[in-house]
Amino acid sequence: MVVAKLTYEERRRQRLEENKKRMEDLNLTRLSQALQNSSPKPSPMKQVKPRPVRQHSDFVVVRRSSRVAKNPAPNYKEVVVKHLDMPRRSYKRRDLSNRVYASDEARTYAIERAEEVQSSLEPDYPSFVKPMLQSHVTGGFWLGLPVHFCKSNLPKRDETVTLVDEIGDEYPTVFLANKTGLSGGWRGFSLAHELVDGDALIFQLVKHATFKVMFWAQSNA
Secondary structure (H helix, E strand, C coil): CHHHHHHHHHHHHHHHHHHHHHHHHHCHHHHHHHHHHCCCCCCCCCCCCCCCCCCHHHCCCCCCCCCCCCCCCCCCCCCCCCCCCCCCCCCCCCCHHHCCCCCHHHHHHHHHHHHHHHHCCCCCCCEEEEECCHHHHCCCCCEECCHHHHHHHCCCCCEEEEEECCCCCEEEEEEECCCCEECCCHHHHHHHCCCCCCCEEEEEEEECCEEEEEEECHHHC
8 A cells, every 4th residue: 555655756857857848848837927926907988079960050961762762751749720610509419328210120211311312403413322331420529421422522631511501591510531521510400400320411512511401310210
């Protein structure tokens, strides 16, 4: 056991001497001491130049696509939309809990009678029959008109359309061309004539943006 231990120690010292000699031959000892003694130099901080603040006069027009370059530059200033002036009337709010829902028979009968009246009208004045739904006479009060009729006979832009009832009273309404329907003013017309679900109305265009409106109530069925 003692001989083996002395032999191991001798071999270990021999390896250490050999490694030391190799390091001296390669000059690794001096390089290691030089690296330990030398302190790393701080890297210089990059100087950032402040960006100059551009004045309004320095701005240039952004280059536009060649496809639209010939068109005038767009104007992004606020555009004031001029709304149609509508006279305001006061109407009694309808009790939606007492809505009248027409039966299929009553609705069909009102439409048929209205179409009979329409067939007897002067053909030189275009007309159409419009059955009433809940959305037309309660809540939203929006009346969509036949698209083909609007495209052929009504203004191409938003305009006031006057509704004239059977006794000659006039009701101005707002016609929305893109939506092909009546908005502001239709509520007052509907409430004034107590229209309900299932009624059928005949719209006859008697002159520019003016309808004569005739009624056939579903309660007559």
